[in-house]
Amino acid sequence: MDFKNIIGNDSLRSLIGNHIKNKTLSHAYIIEGPKGSGKRTLAKEICKALMCESPSPDLPCGSCRSCKRIEEGYNTDIFVLTRGDKATIPVEEVRNMTATLGYYPDDGDCKVYIIEDADRMTPQAQNALLLSLEEPPSYVVFLLLTEDSTALLETVRSRAQRLKTEVFSPAFTAEWLKKQPAAAKASENAISSAATVSRGSLGLALSTLSSKSTKEASISADASRLVELLCTGSRAEAIVFASGIKYSRAEFEQFFDYAILAVRDILYAKYSSFTPAYYTDSSIPKELSSKLKMTKLTHIYDALICAKDDITRYNAQTYAVMTTLAASAL
């Protein structure tokens, strides 16, 4: 199998592996997936596979001179455009980049241009890229990394093939974590909470577990607690708990994402076969689900969505929103 460094993503691996071997490579690919889902790793592995010097049937070999140089970050035929700490990628940076397209590769047969957060290119920057995307020199491949390809101009999207990275379930993430050396001493609880807060990102799950990132875990714990209270607690308990939560707006956004996912799991648990997206196993959502009517669950779900919008979009006062949420959802 090609791309042994990539976990899961079987169809994507065989697709791109075949493109390289059959020389049917597209000029440009959009690599789409949520934060931490391995977009950069995939881009790096594609570079290795394109430039690998080994006759090995499984690409990339990972041990030839070229693969090692890419792993260490020494390869002048790979260009990476990032926005750094700026909000957008301006047109000048794209022009500077495309100005180098005409130079032949230094070393091998191809050059790869990676644009991270490609959807942050301004519309002018995307337009400046269009011509190059359409007819780049034969040795050039573009990899556009994005969390959301619909944020790219349609003209850009239509000139690139889309590769979507897989999002892993908390159960898969927990199993994978258990096999990692860094998790050898971790408790079952710590693994389960890291798997939950990472929302499908193996990289984030591992770093959460290794760094014992307590903020994410405590936001997730708060979200689980609120959902539990809204489902089965008393109104007074829910109000006291909800109104006592104090976060930044960004943290509230994450809090609501967790809570909404949790309620969705509980809703789906009404059906016999479902894979939880928030909980690590289906026992908690199944139990909560059995105690509640569908109408009540959808009511809680809607109330959470409204509260999230009020806080993250409309800048409403968080204390008031949280109190109203607890009072109205019950």
Ligand SMILES: [Zn+2]
């Ligand atoms: Zn190699």
